[in-house]
Amino acid sequence: MNKYFLVAKNTWEEMLTYRLNFFMWRVRVILQILTLYFLWLAVLPKEGSLLGYSQPQLLTYILGTALLNSIVLSSRSYAVGDDINQGNLSHFLLLPMNYFLYWFAKDLGDKAMNIFFAIFELVVLFVILHPPFFIQTNLILIFLFAISSLIALGLYFLLNLLLGFIGFWSPETWAPRFIFVTLLGFFAGGLFPLDILPKPVFTILSALPFNYLLYFPLKIYLGQLSIFQIIIGISVSVFWLIALYKLLAVVWLRGLRRYTAQGI
Amino acid sequence: MKKYISIWLKLSFLSFQIALASRFGAALFLFGKVIRFGFFLIFLFILEAKTKTIAGFSLWQIIFFFATFNLIDSLTQFFLREVYRFRSYVVSGSFDLILTKPISPLYRSLFGGSDILDIPMLILSLGFMFVAASNLPSVSVFNIFLFFILFINAMVIACAFHILVLSIGILTTEVDNTIMLYRDITQMGRLPVDIYKAPVDSIITFIIPIGIMMTFPAKAFMGILSPGFVLLAICIGVIFLFVSIKLWNFALTKYSSASS
Numbered sequence: 001m002n003k004y005f006l007v008a009k010n011t012w013e014e015m016l017t018y019r020l021n022f023f024m025w026r027v028r029v030i031l032q033i034l035t036l037y038f039l040w041l042a043v044l045p046k047e048g049s050l051l052g053y054s055q056p057q058l059l060t061y062i063l064g065t066a067l068l069n070s071i072v073l074s075s076r077s078y079a080v081g082d083d084i085n086q087g088n089l090s091h092f093l094l095l096p097m098n099y100f101l102y103w104f105a106k107d108l109g110d111k112a113m114n115i116f117f118a119i120f121e122l123v124v125l126f127v128i129l130h131p132p133f134f135i136q137t138n139l140i141l142i143f144l145f146a147i148s149s150l151i152a153l154g155l156y157f158l159l160n161l162l163l164g165f166i167g168f169w170s171p172e173t174w175a176p177r178f179i180f181v182t183l184l185g186f187f188a189g190g191l192f193p194l195d196i197l198p199k200p201v202f203t204i205l206s207a208l209p210f211n212y213l214l215y216f217p218l219k220i221y222l223g224q225l226s227i228f229q230i231i232i233g234i235s236v237s238v239f240w241l242i243a244l245y246k247l248l249a250v251v252w253l254r255g256l257r258r259y260t261a262q263g264i
Numbered sequence: 265m266k267k268y269i270s271i272w273l274k275l276s277f278l279s280f281q282i283a284l285a286s287r288f289g290a291a292l293f294l295f296g297k298v299i300r301f302g303f304f305l306i307f308l309f310i311l312e313a314k315t316k317t318i319a320g321f322s323l324w325q326i327i328f329f330f331a332t333f334n335l336i337d338s339l340t341q342f343f344l345r346e347v348y349r350f351r352s353y354v355v356s357g358s359f360d361l362i363l364t365k366p367i368s369p370l371y372r373s374l375f376g377g378s379d380i381l382d383i384p385m386l387i388l389s390l391g392f393m394f395v396a397a398s399n400l401p402s403v404s405v406f407n408i409f410l411f412f413i414l415f416i417n418a419m420v421i422a423c424a425f426h427i428l429v430l431s432i433g434i435l436t437t438e439v440d441n442t443i444m445l446y447r448d449i450t451q452m453g454r455l456p457v458d459i460y461k462a463p464v465d466s467i468i469t470f471i472i473p474i475g476i477m478m479t480f481p482a483k484a485f486m487g488i489l490s491p492g493f494v495l496l497a498i499c500i501g502v503i504f505l506f507v508s509i510k511l512w513n514f515a516l517t518k519y520s521s522a523s524s
Contacts, residue, residue: 024441031448034464038452042319042459043311051314175292182296186303196310 003097004105011076011109030121033066036191037131051196056132057222058193063131064218065190067122070114072152072213073184076106080164081173090261100161100248107157136221144230148217151237155209158244165248168255189215209244212237271367272375279345279377290381297385301334304454305392319459324399325486326455331392332482333454336415338385340422346376347426351439359434360521370512373430374423403485410484410494417501418477424501427508431515453478473500 015022040062044055053061080103083089092099126133136142163180167173185191187210194205194215205211216233219225225233283290308330312323321329350373353359362369397403425446433439449472457465457475469475476497483489 018438020436020438021441024438024445028441028445028448031445031452035448035452038460038464039455041461043315170288172286172289172292175286175289175296179292179296179299182300182303185300191303191307192310196314 004101007102007105008109008112011106012113015110015113026117026121029066029070029118030125033063033121033125036062036065037129051193053193056134057224059131060134060222061193061218063122063125063133064221065214067115067118068149068152068214068217069190070118071111071149072156073188074107074111074114075156075160076110077103077157077160077164078177080161081167081177084164084167084255084259085171085173085262087261089259103161104157111153134222136223138223141220141223144234145217145221148212148220148230148234148237151234151241152213152217154241155237155244156213158241158248159209162244162248162251165251165255168251168258184210184213187211188213189218193219195219206233207236209237209240212240268367268371271372272378275346275376276378280380282377283380293381294384297381298388301385301388304330319456321456321458324396325482327392328396328400328485329456329479329482330454331389331396332485333450333478335386335389335393336418336422336478336481337450338382338389339419340426342378342382342386344374344423344426345379345382346373347429347439348443349377350430350433351437354433354439354519355437357521359519363519369516370427370430370509374426397485400486404487407485407487410489411481414476414481414484414489414494414497417498418481420501420505421473421477424504424508427505427512431508431511434515434519450474450478456483470500473497473504476500 037059040058041055044050044053044058046055048054050058083092089099092102125131136145159180163177164173166176187194187205187208189211194211195202197205212233216237220230220233305327308318308323308326311318312326318326350359353362353373359369359373362372365372426443429439429442429446432442449468452460452468453474456479457468458479459465460468465475469479480489480493480497484494
């Protein structure tokens with residue numbers, strides 16, 4: 001276990017090696033939050049509601065996605081495809097280390113850094129902007145929000161790894177990732193809450209795993225789902241977690257059979 | 265001038281060949297760009313359906329703003345894609361080879377490889393601009409003229425931004441996040457900057473001239489931009505370009521020829 005802790009710790013230190021790079025990255029994150037925040041602030045009425053959301057609820061949703069982004073969507077495992085294509089995987093195959101856990105530890109190191117800075121930045125934004133914010137006081141809902149966020153973290157890790165494994169079959173791993181990120185921006189609910197979409201589209205999206213990365217945990221936090229809907233949602237996301245893990249195991253074994261250590 | 269056009273054609277041709285070496289990858293990238301455009305458009309339609317106007321602008325006005333943004337953004341990426349590759353030249357010392365060539369290193373660093381994958385996005389943006397414009401109230405020839413003037417001004421500002429990125433690249437070896445930071449800032453211009461509250465709207469219009477780049481041309485087209493702002497926009501564009509070239513010249517004196 002200690003070795004994985006060291007991997008996570010090293011990732012933390014790696015991120016601070018190029019400090020200007022890191023600073024620029026954080027500025028970008030703040031800018032992305034502000035862009036969406038001001039957009040919604042402009043279209044939302046101060047009183048009443050729009051698309052079923054009051055101003056505090058929707059702005060909480062937007063700021064919440066910023067925090068959840070750093071917990072769920074921050075990752076290092078995007079480099080798995082390059083590892084395979086450049087032959088670096090061979091090195092890991094010889095080490096007494098689980099390849100999946102290695103990347104999971106790297107992801108956790110990355111997430112820890114991102115969460116730390118995201119909380120700091122959100123506090124600063126709160127002090128400056130004084131946004132109307134919805135504070136959930138129901139402890140059960142907060143607990144369920146935490147559970148669904150952890151499931152989301154696992155789902156994203158598996159999806160990310162699965163995309164990286166395309167590297168076993170093709171050197172072209174960045175183009176599928178570009179599409180994945182584009183789809184995610186829309187289907188995960190980072191741009192807007194998904195339930196403002198037409199009902200048939202929303203129903204289809206509810207069956208996909210993307211919905212459970214940002215939208216579902218935040219809806220739990222906002223208290224807009226019944227306990228029954230939460231149980232159904234958590235069940236579907238757990239199903240995806242298991243299904244993606246099984247699929248990943250199969251793809252990994254088949255991929256290893258094709259692996260030629262190209263690039264060494 | 266002729267020499268530079270011929271160099272651009274040659275480098276762009278080579279760049280196209282590289283981009284099309286993996287046709288599957290190129291197709292996926294293109295598909296990604298189109299769905300990103302489509303998704304934001306869907307978002308605007310949904311928003312407009314519920315609110316009727318967005319910050320006082322009608323749906324077709326908003327689409328015209330969005331399409332103009334995409335046209336400027338895609339055209340900038342088409343011409344200035346080489347900037348995204350600049351960091352590798354600096355950290356590997358390959359920039360030495362560019363400096364010793366008998367052409368302007370700034371020209372080579374800016375226009376050294378156009379991106380063919382942006383051409384379909386240019387066509388798509390133009391198409392949407394045309395459709396949106398045909399749904400707007402009558403537009404005068406003078407407004408169209410002002411649009412072209414401010415469109416050229418927007419390209420000048422975009423060029424100045426890229427020169428700033430190159431200069432920072434030489435001074436700090438950091439390019440990737442700086443150029444993406446520029447991209448993120450310009451994203452604020454997808455919609456008219458008037459939607460942002462004070463002082464954000466003023467900051468992104470006059471200090472970081474995103475509003476002048478992205479919003480002013482469309483506003484001039486619709487006839488809702490005063491002539492004073494047109495003159496101010498041109499002045500800011502020229503000053504911005506002048507300052508960025510000064511910074512580039514300064515940065516060149518600090519280049520340390522790393523790794524060579």
